[in-house]
Amino acid sequence: MSLKEQITEDMKAAMRAKDSNRLGTIRLLTAAMKQKEVDERIELTDANVLAIIEKMIKQRKDSITQFEAGGRQDLADKEKAELDVLSAYMPAAMSTDEISAAVAEAVAETGAAGAQDMGKVMAVLKPRLAGRADMTTVSAVVKRALTAQA
Structure with missing residues (x-):
């Protein structure tokens, strides 16, 4: 079953269970998916x-930070609930050791020699690690690996 089908099934289950919070979040997600399909005229993989x-999770994290800074804990809690629902669809996160191994492999594959080759390495890693690792962390590991080489 594809991820898209799984989300649709979860939406139906949330409707049956009358879980309005979960249903609302899943509906936001399906709306974003349909929007992308219509805009780009593609079938989503x-x-x-x-x-x-990932984009929606990042938005929720930013919102939580802003709401907590503004003293609006009620809104922050709502965003946290949405974040929990969205996070359930993400694959298991990679450990730091796994990220380091993937970075070392990509550096060897691209023949990167220094910090100027960071873009090449990131271009190789991004599709491989999408959804499984925070790209900010990956970027930091790549930078350390390339500066250690120089």
């Missing part, structure tokens, strides 16, 4: 859906 979910 699991990778596309993961990219949409």
Whole structure:
């Protein structure tokens, strides 16, 4: 079952269970998926859906930070609940050791020699690690690996 089909089934289950919070979040996700399909005239793959979910998770994290800074804990809690629902669709996160191994492999594959080759390495890693690792962390590991080489 594709991720898109799984989300649709979860939406039906949330409707049956009358779980309005979960249902609302899943509806936001399906709306974003349909929007992308219509805008780009494509059928979404699991990778596309993961990219949409990643973007929505990042938005929720930013909102939580802003709401807590503004003293609006009620809104922050709502965003946290949405974040929990969205996070359930993400694959298991990679450990730091797994990220380091993937970075070392990509550096060897691209023949990167220094910090100027960071873009090449990231271009190789991004599709491989999408949804499984925070790209900010990956970027930091790549930078350390390339500066250690120089």
